[in-house]
Amino acid sequence: MKRICYATVLVAGSLSSIVHAEIDARAIAFNCRNCHTESSLDPKSSISSLKNVSAQQIRQALLDFKYDRKPATLMPRLAKGYSDEELAAVAEYLSRK
């Protein structure tokens, strides 16, 4: 009986580590950099490079896009694809780069 209990704990433990998997902010940021690049091929591009924008500002903009509080074209669709935690993580990552 004891052995079964240990097994249950082990399974529950590994499941929770899947749920709380580390967010790979760098991988998400690669996606952002497709558009938000510092060396845009088009010098007239209106898409911000996000350089010198704080993590707090990026995070707030992303949440506003996600919850339709900020009218826009592309970003609401993109932001809806990520959890709030992922958006916070990528905002933090981008503000450091």
Ligand code: HEC
């Ligand atoms: C396909 C191109 C594209 C990708 C990919 C993209 N963006 Fe955007 N982003 C835009 C456009 C276009 C705007 C202007 C708002 C709009 O119309 O959606 C914008 C606006 C923003 C703004 C507001 C900037 C400002 O000056 O107001 C932030 C912050 C932002 N994006 C962050 C991100 C993050 C973080 C990612 C990655 C998760 C990302 N974007 C991925 C195209 C893109």
